[in-house]
Amino acid sequence: MSEAQNCNHDCGSCTANCDSRVPDKKSFEEKLAEGCSVKKVIGVVSGKGGVGKSLVTSLMACQMRARGYKVGILDADITGPSIPKSFGIHDPLCVTPDGKLLVPAVSSTGIEVISSNMLLEHESDPVIWRGPVIAGAVKQFWNETYWKDIDYMFVDMPPGTGDVPLTVFQSLPVDGILIVTSPQELVSMIVGKAVNMAKKMDVPIIGLIENMSYLECPDCGKKISVFGESKVEEVGKEYGIPVLAQIPIRPEIAGSVDEGTVEYVKAEFLEKAAEAVEKL
Ligand SMILES: Nc1ncnc2c1ncn2[C@@H]1O[C@H](COP(=O)(O)OP(=O)(O)OP(=O)(O)O)[C@@H](O)[C@H]1O
Numbered sequence: 001m002s003e004a005q006n007c008n009h010d011c012g013s014c015t016a017n018c019d020s021r022v023p024d025k026k027s028f029e030e031k032l033a034e035g036c037s038v039k040k041v042i043g044v045v046s047g048k049g050g051v052g053k054s055l056v057t058s059l060m061a062c063q064m065r066a067r068g069y070k071v072g073i074l075d076a077d078i079t080g081p082s083i084p085k086s087f088g089i090h091d092p093l094c095v096t097p098d099g100k101l102l103v104p105a106v107s108s109t110g111i112e113v114i115s116s117n118m119l120l121e122h123e124s125d126p127v128i129w130r131g132p133v134i135a136g137a138v139k140q141f142w143n144e145t146y147w148k149d150i151d152y153m154f155v156d157m158p159p160g161t162g163d164v165p166l167t168v169f170q171s172l173p174v175d176g177i178l179i180v181t182s183p184q185e186l187v188s189m190i191v192g193k194a195v196n197m198a199k200k201m202d203v204p205i206i207g208l209i210e211n212m213s214y215l216e217c218p219d220c221g222k223k224i225s226v227f228g229e230s231k232v233e234e235v236g237k238e239y240g241i242p243v244l245a246q247i248p249i250r251p252e253i254a255g256s257v258d259e260g261t262v263e264y265v266k267a268e269f270l271e272k273a274a275e276a277v278e279k280l
Pocket residue numbers: 046048049050051052053054055056077080082158159211212247248249250251253254255257258
């Protein structure tokens with residue numbers, strides 16, 4: 001009988017090197033440096049760019065910090081890093097006294113952050129690196145960084161389903177992902193791509209977060225659907241994923257990100273998402 005006919009679909013207990021072999025995800029995972037620990041890793045993904053993935057990463061980190069946890073952010077959006085700026089972090093990266101590990105910057109409320117922007121001489125310098133270098137940087141941010149007793153680590157993924165998200169899924173022990181969308185026609189297809197990637201990589205989906213859902217009229221309080229009526233509930237049902245938040249468009253949010261004061265944004269709309277992360 002051929003290998004395929006004998007297959008019990010448990011590659012972990014089988015030594016055959018056949019075509020249908022599924023790589024053991026754990027065997028890819030990079031170890032943290034000695035003395036470091038991270039309890040839960042949450043990937044923040046989006047099917048396309050500009051939907052507010054970095055904003056959600058920052059605000060979720062703040063939510064968990066406000067609940068008393070030790071929180072880290074690994075900015076894996078290597079070519080479009082925006083996390084340090086939103087926290088008002090402008091310092092270059094430091095290293096441990098023995099020079100072996102990178103030391104994350106610490107925000108004013110105590111969130112630890114690492115990002116490619118902190119490696120640049122000038123913040124406005126572009127990161128013009130090829131795929132393998134980018135993937136290497138993400139791994140280094142994980143296994144050559146001094147992450148001390150982190151309860152929740154949020155990973156801001158680059159948009160889409162390319163090389164770097166793949167590296168993150170294969171190298172880091174991701175416990176769950178949050179999928180960020182915006183209320184647009186293509187949302188079902190875009191969410192579908194992120195869902196399929198997560199399934200292929202065997203990573204649980206915590207839920208969907210819709211950003212820029214509506215604008216609230218400052219005079220009468222009426223909700224205006226700037227990008228059309230939301231389809232997030234339908235999409236959530238279609239894929240069997242809970243909808244955890246609908247974030248309004250608020251000029252003060254954009255202002256806080258620009259000023260580096262994202263930690264002081266009132267984000268009551270993320271309570272349910274924070275509870276879901278806490279239950280992981
Ligand atoms: N709900 C919101 N209200 C006001 N401004 C917002 C909101 N969401 C995002 N923004 C602003 O939109 C811009 C893009 O957001 P963000 O950088 O989080 O998107 P992204 O999905 O991470 O983008 P990319 O995929 O390019 O990394 C930022 O300037 C951010 O401050």
